[in-house]
Amino acid sequence: MAVIKKKKKKVSARRQQVRDSIATERFTKMAAAINSPYPIAILILLIFISGVLLILGLDTGRNDFYVNGLITFKLWPQLLSLAAVVTLISGGAALYIHHYQPRIIHKPTRMIALATLYLLLLLITRVFSLFPDWGYFAIGTASACAISLTIAYNQRFAIGMSLFYVLLACFAVDTKDAFEGPDPIASVEIMLTMTAAVMAYCYSLGEIRTRSKLIEVSIFATIIVFITSAALGILQGLEWKDYCLHAGFAALATFVVGIFIQAFLPIIEQAFGIATSMTLLDYSDANQPLLKKLAMDAPGTFSHSLLIGSIAENAAEAIGANGLLCRVGAYYHDIGKINKPPYFVENQMGSASRHEQLSPAMSQLVIVGHVKDGVEIAKEYGLPAVLRQFIETHHGTTLMEYFYHEAKKKADDKQTVSESEFRYPGPKPKSKEAAIIMLSDAVESAARSLADHTPAKVETLVHTIAMKRLQDGQFDECDLTLRELSRIEMSLSKSLAAHHHGRIAYPKSDAKPKTNGNGTSNGNINKNGNNNSTGNGGTDNEPQQPVSEKKDSTFQPIQQENTNP
Ligand SMILES: [Fe+2]
Numbered sequence: 001m002a003v004i005k006k007k008k009k010k011v012s013a014r015r016q017q018v019r020d021s022i023a024t025e026r027f028t029k030m031a032a033a034i035n036s037p038y039p040i041a042i043l044i045l046l047i048f049i050s051g052v053l054l055i056l057g058l059d060t061g062r063n064d065f066y067v068n069g070l071i072t073f074k075l076w077p078q079l080l081s082l083a084a085v086v087t088l089i090s091g092g093a094a095l096y097i098h099h100y101q102p103r104i105i106h107k108p109t110r111m112i113a114l115a116t117l118y119l120l121l122l123l124i125t126r127v128f129s130l131f132p133d134w135g136y137f138a139i140g141t142a143s144a145c146a147i148s149l150t151i152a153y154n155q156r157f158a159i160g161m162s163l164f165y166v167l168l169a170c171f172a173v174d175t176k177d178a179f180e181g182p183d184p185i186a187s188v189e190i191m192l193t194m195t196a197a198v199m200a201y202c203y204s205l206g207e208i209r210t211r212s213k214l215i216e217v218s219i220f221a222t223i224i225v226f227i228t229s230a231a232l233g234i235l236q237g238l239e240w241k242d243y244c245l246h247a248g249f250a251a252l253a254t255f256v257v258g259i260f261i262q263a264f265l266p267i268i269e270q271a272f273g274i275a276t277s278m279t280l281l282d283y284s285d286a287n288q289p290l291l292k293k294l295a296m297d298a299p300g301t302f303s304h305s306l307l308i309g310s311i312a313e314n315a316a317e318a319i320g321a322n323g324l325l326c327r328v329g330a331y332y333h334d335i336g337k338i339n340k341p342p343y344f345v346e347n348q349m350g351s352a353s354r355h356e357q358l359s360p361a362m363s364q365l366v367i368v369g370h371v372k373d374g375v376e377i378a379k380e381y382g383l384p385a386v387l388r389q390f391i392e393t394h395h396g397t398t399l400m401e402y403f404y405h406e407a408k409k410k411a412d413d414k415q416t417v418s419e420s421e422f423r424y425p426g427p428k429p430k431s432k433e434a435a436i437i438m439l440s441d442a443v444e445s446a447a448r449s450l451a452d453h454t455p456a457k458v459e460t461l462v463h464t465i466a467m468k469r470l471q472d473g474q475f476d477e478c479d480l481t482l483r484e485l486s487r488i489e490m491s492l493s494k495s496l497a498a499h500h501h502g503r504i505a506y507p508k509s510d511a512k513p514k515t516n517g518n519g520t521s522n523g524n525i526n527k528n529g530n531n532n533s534t535g536n537g538g539t540d541n542e543p544q545q546p547v548s549e550k551k552d553s554t555f556q557p558i559q560q561e562n563t564n565p
């Protein structure tokens, strides 16, 4: 039998090349999909749906559960229908997160925190609904969801996500006793009352700057819930005693949760990696051990940080970003300098620079070290992650130009100096606030080298540095727009020009100054024991030497604005 050999089809080189490139592209796409956060996000979503089904699928009556200790589940057709509804609601919530808070998808810990919050609140609702008359606690859990999400994210996201919770919670409430509605689907009354509580809390909470804020908001939400519940009771045609009782229980649940959540604020902050304004204000206190240490060991850096805090706060408020976060972040951004204060220009106090005895490569290591040291110190002192980001990102991946050019000058013809060796390790700023601190830090340092602080010169300096950072790609990872950058520039220029304002020179007098026995010229000593008659620390009553006439011993060329040697 003749063996028929299958003729191998000849493929042209061009076609083979195209096939290879398609295969490579497919492989790259597959690798990207596997390495993307989506597989983990889908896994967490599936676990969440299973958890919700486990809680909502319970078909245990009160007597079965508490008296006989029985745990039974709904029948299969009911469970499947419930699974379909829960999957639809959870899928909707997942898409909402993907659209409005995509950073949650990129951080599994945040997804886990969110899923855990939902499951915990649903479980509490389900368990409480098994007690007679405790179904009202569902309004309390909806309030807890709204408060937690408003604190952790923002009002818009909190409203959307809390409404998804309300939909799920309706299936967790046993309405047989608490509400005159069909079981298991809760009546419209509980849904609307929960929605009223969610809206009242989300709209009125905003920022928590004072300890009484949550109490004020809780009182407001309680009134709204009482009115809603009473109005719905009247519409249902209930007796006035009944609807007053319903409304009273609903209002009580809303108020109690609002007060109780204050105790859980630190847990919420830690779970979602955020800091409320109240915590930020605590960290802005000059009595904080870390700030005290900075003021004692590196006074120049402390003063530099205070000034950055002030100008950055104004800039953040100009674009609607979090000004308080910027201010407090600025206070801690350079805490790494505590370890080696004399190596940074602001702490040299007129003495010779220590970098004169070091090679540029060595100096670069010392300077870069302040970022790494800062992160270590922040962890040691338990600084919140939201403040640590400013330490890590305030230099981004910028180039230490001064030392880079020094190294190039000192290098032989054969030696090549790599630019990447003289760049900070990063990361780049990931939020608008971090970008503002980066820019404020750079312009504040550079402004000190200006001999003349006229508004036009300060404005040019700020614009030049902002454009340099932009072209260097330092703002690539944060969602700062060009319009916002321009507003930040305007605010920084205004603040810096105001800070470095000039003074009218003293008229020269031939008369000898009177002394008071302490050796001071006018006896006007401030609380630190410094004589205020010099040009730097004068008050409004004490005209200073004009800025342009001052001899600045810390003069640095503009190119060094971020090296701070
Ligand atoms: Fe720094």
Ligand SMILES: [Fe+2]
Residues within 6 Å of the ligand: 304, 333, 334, 441
């Ligand atoms: Fe700095």
